[in-house]
Amino acid sequence: MSSLLYHHYPPTCVKEYDDPVNVRPKIAVDDNMKALSFKGFDIKPEKDFIESRKTLFVNNDLHIGLAAPEEFSKDYFYKNADADEMLFIHKGSGKLRTMYGNIDFKYGDYVIIPRGTIYQIDFNDKDNKILYVESFSPILTPERYRNYFGQHLEHSPFCERDFKIPKDLQTFDEKGDFKIQIKKRGIMYSYLYENHPFDVVGWDGFNYPYAISIFDFEPLTGRIHMPPPIHQQFEANNFVICSFVPRLYDYHPEAIPAPYHHSNVDADELLYYVDGDFMSRNNIQKGQITLHPGGIPHGPHPGAIERSVGQKETKELAVMIDPFKPVSITEEALKIEVDGYYKSWITDNK
Ligand SMILES: [Fe+2]
Numbered sequence: 001m002s003s004l005l006y007h008h009y010p011p012t013c014v015k016e017y018d019d020p021v022n023v024r025p026k027i028a029v030d031d032n033m034k035a036l037s038f039k040g041f042d043i044k045p046e047k048d049f050i051e052s053r054k055t056l057f058v059n060n061d062l063h064i065g066l067a068a069p070e071e072f073s074k075d076y077f078y079k080n081a082d083a084d085e086m087l088f089i090h091k092g093s094g095k096l097r098t099m100y101g102n103i104d105f106k107y108g109d110y111v112i113i114p115r116g117t118i119y120q121i122d123f124n125d126k127d128n129k130i131l132y133v134e135s136f137s138p139i140l141t142p143e144r145y146r147n148y149f150g151q152h153l154e155h156s157p158f159c160e161r162d163f164k165i166p167k168d169l170q171t172f173d174e175k176g177d178f179k180i181q182i183k184k185r186g187i188m189y190s191y192l193y194e195n196h197p198f199d200v201v202g203w204d205g206f207n208y209p210y211a212i213s214i215f216d217f218e219p220l221t222g223r224i225h226m227p228p229p230i231h232q233q234f235e236a237n238n239f240v241i242c243s244f245v246p247r248l249y250d251y252h253p254e255a256i257p258a259p260y261h262h263s264n265v266d267a268d269e270l271l272y273y274v275d276g277d278f279m280s281r282n283n284i285q286k287g288q289i290t291l292h293p294g295g296i297p298h299g300p301h302p303g304a305i306e307r308s309v310g311q312k313e314t315k316e317l318a319v320m321i322d323p324f325k326p327v328s329i330t331e332e333a334l335k336i337e338v339d340g341y342y343k344s345w346i347t348d349n350k
Helices: 304-309
Strands: 004-009 015-019 027-029 036-039 045-047 054-058 062-067 070-071 077-080 086-089 092-099 101-105 110-111 118-123 129-135 175-182 187-195 202-207 209-214 231-236 239-244 267-277 288-292 318-325 328-330
Touching: 062 318, 070 118, 092 110, 101 110, 101 209, 110 231
Parallel strands: 045 070, 077 175
Antiparallel strands: 004 202, 015 187, 027 328, 036 288, 054 062, 054 328, 062 129, 077 118, 086 110, 086 129, 092 101, 092 118, 110 209, 175 187, 231 239, 239 318, 267 288, 267 318
């Protein structure tokens, strides 16, 4: 996908270039084979957007992290040069400002920002919580949802009308000192440009940021247990993102709504709990993350299967990220780890 942007001035006028800063996540556990859980809301709020981002899990395909920014300091612009970004808004609202125009976002929105997009964010208040993914391949809607022409098929759980695309293009025909923080391969480069980066008078093409709400994901349900791909929201190279939304449970008269224990040999499974009650888990809070590594089975906690019998619907809201290659665990993640989660299926331990 590409777009053509029509600038007032050449986008090449670099005035200064500061020393690069290494912001690569520090790996604590390279090879993880334990079920782990993390308290995402324990990530401390920080004043600035970039500094607030804490990468928790990494592999060569993606980085996954959490951020609790109080604001986006207005003395710089930001560009991720080699990763598409997905910002899932768990708390807060605001306006994404880009050279393509602006996108208003709120609770429940996935904001997709293609690599190379220069942006700033106006947060409406200081209490913001964001789950983010940096993907080193394009983040796309699943191909099986689309027809030959790229249009979403009618059985897709969402369609074009759900996409919030950039609006209200503002053109800043200004010269001065404009700092752009550019992230590439875990290094932050600080560039000073002569022209305002939002000097675009118009653009066309298919590469642009957009947002889509998890609340616009229409769940697909069945008489018996539907497998996880039914929840798929996005795909990229070697990982998928799924939306678990309020829905009817399996409605066969003898269905047991709790999922069966399963051996995820194809992916690590990372679940981020957003809201509602989580039928298959005990002791889960909002913002909590579970990571079930590929290679060992996992499934409902003790009591969850019995609890589920006769239930008609779930209010759970969660985002699942399944990296097909194992993720390493960072030092930041260990700071918010829940002790002993891997033993939580032992009956005495609940
Ligand atoms: Fe699972």
